[in-house]
Amino acid sequence: MRDQTPLRLLLTLCGALLVLAAATACAGPREAAVDLDALLSGTQAPTAEQPTAAPTEVTQPRPTSAPRAEVVPVLDENCVNCHTNQEMLMTLATEAEEPLSTGEGWGSVPPMEAWEKVLISKEAVTTGVHAFISCTDCHGGNDVEDMEEAHVGLIADPSDAPTSVCGECHTDVQAAHNGSLHQTLAGFDTALHQRSIPENHPALDEMQANNCSSCHASCGDCHISQPMPVGGGLLAGHQFVQEPPMTQTCTACHGSRVGNEYTGGNEGIPADVHFTQGEMTCVACHNGNEMHGQGLAVSHRFQGTRTPRCESCHEAALTVAAGIEEHTIHGQDVACQVCHSVEYTNCSGCHVQQTEDGVPYYEMDPSWMEFRIGLNTNRTPERPWQYILVRHVPITPDSFDFYGENLLPNFNARPTWLETTPHNIQRVTPQAERCENCHGNPDIFLTLDAVAEDELEANRSVIVSEPPSLTLLDQVQRAPQDEPQQPTSED
Numbered sequence: 001m002r003d004q005t006p007l008r009l010l011l012t013l014c015g016a017l018l019v020l021a022a023a024t025a026c027a028g029p030r031e032a033a034v035d036l037d038a039l040l041s042g043t044q045a046p047t048a049e050q051p052t053a054a055p056t057e058v059t060q061p062r063p064t065s066a067p068r069a070e071v072v073p074v075l076d077e078n079c080v081n082c083h084t085n086q087e088m089l090m091t092l093a094t095e096a097e098e099p100l101s102t103g104e105g106w107g108s109v110p111p112m113e114a115w116e117k118v119l120i121s122k123e124a125v126t127t128g129v130h131a132f133i134s135c136t137d138c139h140g141g142n143d144v145e146d147m148e149e150a151h152v153g154l155i156a157d158p159s160d161a162p163t164s165v166c167g168e169c170h171t172d173v174q175a176a177h178n179g180s181l182h183q184t185l186a187g188f189d190t191a192l193h194q195r196s197i198p199e200n201h202p203a204l205d206e207m208q209a210n211n212c213s214s215c216h217a218s219c220g221d222c223h224i225s226q227p228m229p230v231g232g233g234l235l236a237g238h239q240f241v242q243e244p245p246m247t248q249t250c251t252a253c254h255g256s257r258v259g260n261e262y263t264g265g266n267e268g269i270p271a272d273v274h275f276t277q278g279e280m281t282c283v284a285c286h287n288g289n290e291m292h293g294q295g296l297a298v299s300h301r302f303q304g305t306r307t308p309r310c311e312s313c314h315e316a317a318l319t320v321a322a323g324i325e326e327h328t329i330h331g332q333d334v335a336c337q338v339c340h341s342v343e344y345t346n347c348s349g350c351h352v353q354q355t356e357d358g359v360p361y362y363e364m365d366p367s368w369m370e371f372r373i374g375l376n377t378n379r380t381p382e383r384p385w386q387y388i389l390v391r392h393v394p395i396t397p398d399s400f401d402f403y404g405e406n407l408l409p410n411f412n413a414r415p416t417w418l419e420t421t422p423h424n425i426q427r428v429t430p431q432a433e434r435c436e437n438c439h440g441n442p443d444i445f446l447t448l449d450a451v452a453e454d455e456l457e458a459n460r461s462v463i464v465s466e467p468p469s470l471t472l473l474d475q476v477q478r479a480p481q482d483e484p485q486q487p488t489s490e491d
Contacts, residue, residue, distance in 0.1 A: 073126050076143035078150060079135040080125050089115035112226070112233040121237025129240050138165050159219035166219045173292050174219070180293020182217040187301055195395075195408040203404040210360040211352040215253060222249045222291070229253060246281040257345050262423040266369060269343055272425050302419055306382045310336045326432070335376075335385040337421055339432045343369045344422040347394035353402045364394060371431075373438075374417055374446040374462040390446055390462055391420035412458040417446055440469040 082088060093114040125131055136143055138158040144150050158165045167174030177183050185208070192204050214229060221227045222244040225234050230252040235241050244250065251259030264271030274280045283291075285308040311318060318327050326339065348365030355361065374390035376383060397411045431438045438444065445464040448456070456463075 073131040074134045074137075075125055076135040078143050078145050079141075080120070082147070083118060083120040084122065084125065086115065086119055089119055112231065117225075117231070117233035119234065119237060121239060124236075124238040128238070130238075157218055157220055159221075159224070164219070170219075176289075176293045177219065178293075180291075181301060182291065182293065185213065185216050188212060191395075191414060192408070194414045195411050197409055200404065200407045200409075203407055204400065207352055207400050207403045207407075210354065211362055217253065227252050243281075243283055246283075250282040258423050261344055266343075266345065266424075269369070269424060270426060272423050273427060274425060302378060302383070304382075332384050333386045335383075335388045335421075337389050337425070338373055338385075338387055339438075340425050340427070340429060341371070341389060341422040342424050342426055342429055343371045344389075344391060344420070344424060346370050346372075346392040348392070349396035350394035350399055351396075351402075352400055365396075371444055372417065372446045372450060373444055373464065374419075375464060376419070377415075377461045378419070387464075388419050389422060390415075390417040391422075392417050415459045415462050416455050417451070417459050417462050435470060438467075440467055442467050 090113075130138075134143075135141070139155050141154040142150050142152060155165075164174055164178075181187055188208055192208075193201060196204060215227075217227060223235075223241050224238065225232055226248050235245065235248060247259075251263070260266050261269070262272045262275050264276075270276070274284070278284070287308075290307050316322055317324060318331055320328055330339070345367050346369070347367045350362055350364050352360065352362045370392075372390050373387050376385050376388045379386070393416060395408075395411075395416055397406075397408055400407045431441075431444055442449075445467045446459070446462060447464055447467070451459050451463060
């Protein structure tokens with residue numbers, strides 16, 4: 001379980017402000033409080049301007065409820081009085097002795113003020129899909145005026161497993177999500193345990209709990225708030241956002257590689273054609289079932305059913321009738337990205353540590369841009385290709401030495417260049433312009449001289465000993481034709 005949950009923003013804000021004699025802040029003059037009757041009737045707006053409603057909102061009530069023509073709000077008066085009062089929240093945030101961090105994550109996320117992160121909108125408490133559920137039903141705590149007492153027993157993130165209340169209504173989604181990689185981070189265990197031994201697993205588990213687990217995603221991380229690694233903050237005033245905004249949720253966590261590749265954040269490298277021409281967001285390809293883990297209980301993202309699939313949209317382009325010779329020749333031997341991706345980020349190493357005060361942090365070695373084709377070590381009917389793209393991952397034998405010596409004694413049991421699916425797809429790429437740009441070109445293959453000497457043993461299974469060359473017939477067919485001779489005066 002991580003140390004700070006995604007909606008810990010509620011507890012973080014209010015907890016930091018308790019030192020300001022919070023009781024008087026909430027139990028003081030009622031002039032600043034919201035008139036609930038007026039709020040419900042629409043004759044009085046909240047104290048200050050509220051966040052806009054989510055772009056897409058679920059309108060169905062909880063499955064166990066009888067159909068209703070309209071939502072009947074169930075309000076916790078004191079919770080609403082504080083969290084819809086922008087002026088009060090701004091004052092408390094300004095007077096706080098400890099500045100509230102905006103958070104820094106993997107992606108670039110628009111900054112939010114501390115008060116803005118916990119400001120609830122009028123729509124959320126009157127017409128929102130969860131407005132018929134009281135605050136304390138999900139968050140616990142107490143609906144009283146005294147702030148300190150109000151937050152006793154507060155559940156900052158009600159969607160966080162294993163205590164999630166989302167499953168009371170969304171049983172199928174919650175059950176699947178509890179086993180999804182977003183929740184379990186099982187991919188870390190798969191990789192690290194393969195490089196280690198059982199005796200070292202407890203130390204690695206401690207390392208992950210301190211340095212890695214804050215990046216897991218609960219339901220609220222996508223549908224209610226921004227992820228905690230980028231500072232948290234409500235997406236739309238506590239409205240339920242059915243289709244999570246890409247730049248505030250997806251690339252907030254998957255920003256340094258996927259986000260930059262997809263949106264063109266790497267200098268000199270174009271954005272993905274699906275972004276520039278299709279204006280597609282992540283959920284256009286990665287659907288809800290995949291995100292929730294429904295039917296995809298796996299221990300690694302390259303395990304099990306391949307989803308999404310390029311063929312889902314481009315099936316016609318792979319047929320003989322399409323007349324694309326390269327697709328006909330390479331279809332089952334070369335992954336789509338090998339021909340249609342361009343350079344992408346590769347990472348050196350990551351070193352996790354803690355400060356003298358016990359605060360976890362990490363240091364990353366410099367990354368670089370490179371394009372490398374390697375061998376597929378997982379050839380199955382789902383992934384039949386011989387050649388795939390590989391990316392260097394941030395791991396070294398001493399990455400976790402802070403937690404114990406030689407925690408990765410089987411470091412070479414797993415490659416440091418692993419299968420990757422870059423999100424920078426182009427229709428035309430340098431390696432696809434001419435056959436010779438790929439065939440016989442060692443510069444784009446993971447050859448021996450492209451791998452660090454101390455990592456050769458780990459990567460032998462993915463190293464391409466000799467790049468494939470054109471056959472003699474191909475060379476003859478593709479050789480430029482001799483220019484016709486010009487007639488001479490003697491002819």
